[in-house]
Amino acid sequence: MSLFSKPKYSTVTVKKRDIPQGLWKKCPVSGEIIYVKELEENQNVVPRSGYHFPISAPERIAKLVDPDTWEEFDRGLKSVDALGFVDSKPYSERLEKYEKATGLNDAVACGVGRIHGIEVSLAVMDFRFAGGSMGSVVGEKITRAIERAIERKIPCIVFSASGGARMQEGILSLMQMAKTSAALAHLAEAKLPFISVLTNPTTGGVTASFAVLGDVILAEPGALIGFAGPRVIKETTQQELPEGFQSAEFLLEHGLIDQIVSRLEMRDRLRDILTALHVKRQKQPAEAAR
């Protein structure tokens, strides 16, 4: 299912066989054909239309943090099939498949690095792994990333990309919402900034927990962001959805997020926000006394 319907003014029609697999990509907004190499060099953002293709966690981290400052944590955490869950395939088989396809152990990579010299605890979700779904490992790693920020007295930044809670871990997945949100209460108490960046898509249990609890909430252009998915809402309410419903732009207009920021400007914007809220803020009397 495509997340964005093709605009009606698109006139370029390209037959599938004209595009060699993996070399070229078609922009869903402008219809232009882009050389994949060029796209990758531009962080998967189409240069002219500004359309944001998904980006993997490792690629995002590489472009975001200062060179040679990234230290990854908790890579050894792996999901297990606690429920013995089988649908058309056993969950354990699915996990293996995702691992092979992505080279990741689960749907989030966490660590500490510097952004323009500012040390941050960073968690970046990767939609390619089980649709970025949150099970025990994602919940635990995000919680640890928050706790690590508290220990080191540094800000926490989470990039979300998720279809929601991971059904194959049942109720344990739901509990990760409570766990991550509770950790954020501690971060807030420590008066350390939490910046949540919503990327395409961020829905379900991730949206209804840490992703919307940012002191500052940013979103990438065009990202689909919501609690219930558009199809579910349409089926339940039997109503036509407003244009642009649940897009980053829609959320900005409704006052639900602070800013829409292009991936190409994200690194600089994070520096600017952290400089104001963390680096240059006035030390409160109690802090200054320490």
Next chain:
Amino acid sequence: MDKPTYMLEFEKPIRDLTRQLEALHQLSIENNVDVSREIAAIEEKIEATKQQVYSRLTPWQRVQIARHPKRPYALDYIERIFTGFQEFHGDRCFRDDQSIIGGPAFLHGEAVMVIAQQKGRNTKENIRRNFGMPHPEGYRKAMRLMRMAEKFGLPVITLVDTPGAYPGIGAEERHVAEAIAVNLREMSALKTPIVTTIIGEGGSGGALGIAVADRVLILENAYYSVISPEGCAAILWKDRACAPRAAEAMKIDSANLRKFDIVEEIVPEPFGGAHNDPDTAAKNLGEAITRHLNEIRGLAPEALLTARYERFRRLGVFEEEQAAAAAMPVEETAEAPKGAG
């Protein structure tokens, strides 16, 4: 014995026997023949069938009981367990969501704050209650009342019974995700004891939004799930009719929830479900809530909050490779997750 007017599909064998029994009674009256032996035999068979049906319910059958139209709802329990419940309305922002109700009441003479999800008994009531599916303003009202409880030192008692938060346009526009998420964060740090019970349906984030508690209890036939069995079936099996299999696979029944330490206690229901005897169901629930509340009431606020944080902090099952653990020296509780961990 009063006849249940509504029976579930899996109760069909009982219904068939009950009909046979009625026919026999009718026969004996009309023809004045003695069929007492036959009647006794059928009655015995009914009992045996009931034992057979109700003593090993499948997760899906329990879901059906949890959704039974005669099942006691929050207000049925509130009026039996508490005295002097006064309902307070509204989130002070948008409107009063009638699928979440709340206000102070007395439990054995002591003031508590009761917050509950309420379903309707008929169509008219269900429109008012939105079938127990709250909008964001419901969660914000709940948080307003919880803050009030914290301010005045009232313990919070919540009763969960929802298919889920309402998936609607207005709900998204008013940011239902934020309303739930804020509750999760704030409940984890609320400086007053919280006891939650899943009394019927524990539908996903919509349930969790009032269920971050020191103690979480569940009625025997209630369920608590990350997604509805139908929703899970539609996604993973591409067919909503596979809901029974999804219910089985997700282990959403009370016994499994206890096993995974999601709940502290299973509160027993009268034989065949709470709807067969709401008074006994309420008595069991009242006793359990009182007992758990008494256990945590004396705790200092810091101890209470630490325990509540740890309660949710340790939930999750995963593997951790040793090498990676060694590279990470500063973690507090070295997780030894239950089950597979």
